[in-house]
Amino acid sequence: MNIAIIGSGNIATFFATKFHQGGHQIIQVISPTAENAKALASQFDSTYSTRIKELKDDADLCLLAVKDDLLQGILKEVDFKQKFLIHTAGSVTLKDLSSSSPNLGCIWCMYSINKNHLPERKNIPLIINASNETTLEIIRTLSACISTSVHSLSDDQKLRAHLAAVFANNFSNHMFTIGQDILQEEQLSFELLIPLIENTVEKLTYTSPDKLQTGPAVRNDESTIAKHLSLLKDHDDFKKIYTLLTDSIQRKYS
Amino acid sequence: MNIAIIGSGNIATFFATKFHQGGHQIIQVISPTAENAKALASQFDSTYSTRIKELKDDADLCLLAVKDDLLQGILKEVDFKQKFLIHTAGSVTLKDLSSSSPNLGCIWCMYSINKNHLPERKNIPLIINASNETTLEIIRTLSACISTSVHSLSDDQKLRAHLAAVFANNFSNHMFTIGQDILQEEQLSFELLIPLIENTVEKLTYTSPDKLQTGPAVRNDESTIAKHLSLLKDHDDFKKIYTLLTDSIQRKYS
Structure with missing residues (x-):
């Protein structure tokens, strides 16, 4: 898949690295700090931007790996309706973001990631959920690049x-x-x-x-x-x- | 040294085993349950008893490894004044037991011991204290049989x-x-x-x-x-x- 990564922090770096290793294309990294966006993009030969409005049309899937309280602001700036949209926040439910895309999902990593020392552990628990079966299947495939411990849970769970x-x-x-x-x-x-x-x-x-x-x-x-x-x-x-x-x-x- | 062990539980077993390995003689094990006393004593070819009043005169040192709330009762039954007396309770101070012997001390093991699976770890923290320098030196020697991490602390510490x-x-x-x-x-x-x-x-x-x-x-x-x-x-x-x-x-x- 063609994946755009929004964020350049710990989770953005970890997930992008694993997706890339799993054979997916990281086509763009977007982060407000140019230096961080460039550093992460350079690992995948991808473009980068500091502006969410420059999100590429040919991204099939956007990974939103930003602080929980920045999510809603970003979702207002761009129309994600034509893309698979995956967020990574533990405390945010699908219901909270239901208007942003019909193909919405979450991969929440129950672990503390440090982008400068990515974990070797293969069984980091990933909690996944999605607004429909197609999105859930895509999330399952992506999650398999990251961990062997993947759990599909409801919003409430x-x-x-x-x-x-x-x-x-x-x-x-x-x-x-x-x-x-x-x-x-x-x-x-x-x-x-x-x-x-x-x-x-x-x-x-x-x-x-x-x-x-x-x-x-x-x-x-x-x-x-x-x-x-x-x-x-x-x-x-x-x-x-x-x-x-x-x-x-x-x-x-x- | 000739050591009598009072108790047959987790700490009694651990300390007695280590003292024995360190070259000390375990000459007696006293515990209210005959079966437990016998089982522990058999590891060191020592005698055993179920009655504290049968404590041997030739024990130089008594290790009191019993539940914290049984300590005071035991100390009333026998005169320990001619012996070095070491207890193992974390919540009991020297001050609490000061009348029982002039040569009083404590080795408190900051770890959870299971007598059926004695730990391999060499750095289990031992907190030691004593009522005088001679007793403290003896406790240091005994503690060195158990761990490399031995800390001399005041009652309050x-x-x-x-x-x-x-x-x-x-x-x-x-x-x-x-x-x-x-x-x-x-x-x-x-x-x-x-x-x-x-x-x-x-x-x-x-x-x-x-x-x-x-x-x-x-x-x-x-x-x-x-x-x-x-x-x-x-x-x-x-x-x-x-x-x-x-x-x-x-x-x-x-």
């Missing part, structure tokens, strides 16, 4: 997967950060916690997390909980989080 | 390290569990989230977690946050956690 990722990745990372903050107050290194965290995550590949829950909350160890809360007396923020999560764990396992 | 581990490991695991619960409602597998989590944890070895924070909260993406909260309208518990953690992230990075 996708939003819930996105929400689950916020808990399991963004919020867990915030827990690591609070751990780091608490250690730093005593000039202790976060490295102390890494083996423990790695060990729990290793176990996730063969045990579900609800079977791995440890700690004073699940043991109902009230004396340790009281000690911890007293250490947090000057950290209202952490204390509220500790209390709420302890309650939540105790309710789940009681 | 140790309690804070324990608190940090609750956030970074127990609470992050609860975040994984909530992610799993949300996916299960749509019959989706937790496996979808594993590559993302693994990737974040891989990065922790060279980037600190505060530099890895992603997601709608740190991006101030209010429209995605509103969508997520609306998906959680029937989950009061998860909704409260989502709101509190989103606020905490936004305050930290604002």
Whole structure:
């Protein structure tokens, strides 16, 4: 297929590279920063532009790999109705963009991509959906260039997967950060916690997390909980989080 | 040294095995369940007992590897004043046990041990402390049989390290569990989230977690946050956690 890439960031670079390796033509890269657009285009011998209005007529498919909150603005500038239109945003549904093209779809990559160190991993989960069967088939073919782990989900399933990722990745990372903050107050290194965290995550590949829950909350160890809360007396923020999560764990396992 | 092991669980098995490999004599194993005591003792050709009062006089050092809340009870049953006494509890300080022996110390293993699959890893962090220099030196020697990562901490530092581990490991695991619960409602597998989590944890070895924070909260993406909260309208518990953690992230990075 003749593919135009809108965007030049992490996902744009990753997907364009994989589509190209899969035998597709990247015929144009469009990105507001000329330097980035040119750098990405040069990898595929394609043209580039900084203006969305210069989108080529002979692009069969547009990949919109831009920040979630820029999507709607771009869709107003150009008529995509004659093209297959694929966006990459986890939090945006087909319903949100339904007026932009009859052949609309999404490939959402449940992974954090860095364009300077593209992942080697072959099983990065891709969540796909589309407004019709033809578009879904095209998305399946393109997705197969990227990963062996491709999942066709409804709009609602996708939003819930996105929400689950916020808990399991963004919020867990915030827990690591609070751990780091608490250690730093005593000039202790976060490295102390890494083996423990790695060990729990290793176990996730063969045990579900609800079977791995440890700690004073699940043991109902009230004396340790009281000690911890007293250490947090000057950290209202952490204390509220500790209390709420302890309650939540105790309710789940009681 | 002649060592008596009180306990026959995960830590008792791990430490006793390592001390024995390091050339120390395990002369006795004491545990309320005869079968467990016998099984562990048989690995070292040592005697065993189910009664703490039968603790041998010729034990130079006692390792108390029992559940945190059983410690005080055991310490009342026998006079440990002529022995080096080492406990293994993360949430118990030297101050808590100061009357039990003048030569008191702790080796706290910041890792989750399973006695049926003892870890191969050589750098499991051990937090040590002791009531005097002689005891600390003995603990250093014993710890070197177990790990290359040994850290001498004060009571207060140790309690804070324990608190940090609750956030970074127990609470992050609860975040994984909530992610799993949300996916299960749509019959989706937790496996979808594993590559993302693994990737974040891989990065922790060279980037600190505060530099890895992603997601709608740190991006101030209010429209995605509103969508997520609306998906959680029937989950009061998860909704409260989502709101509190989103606020905490936004305050930290604002």
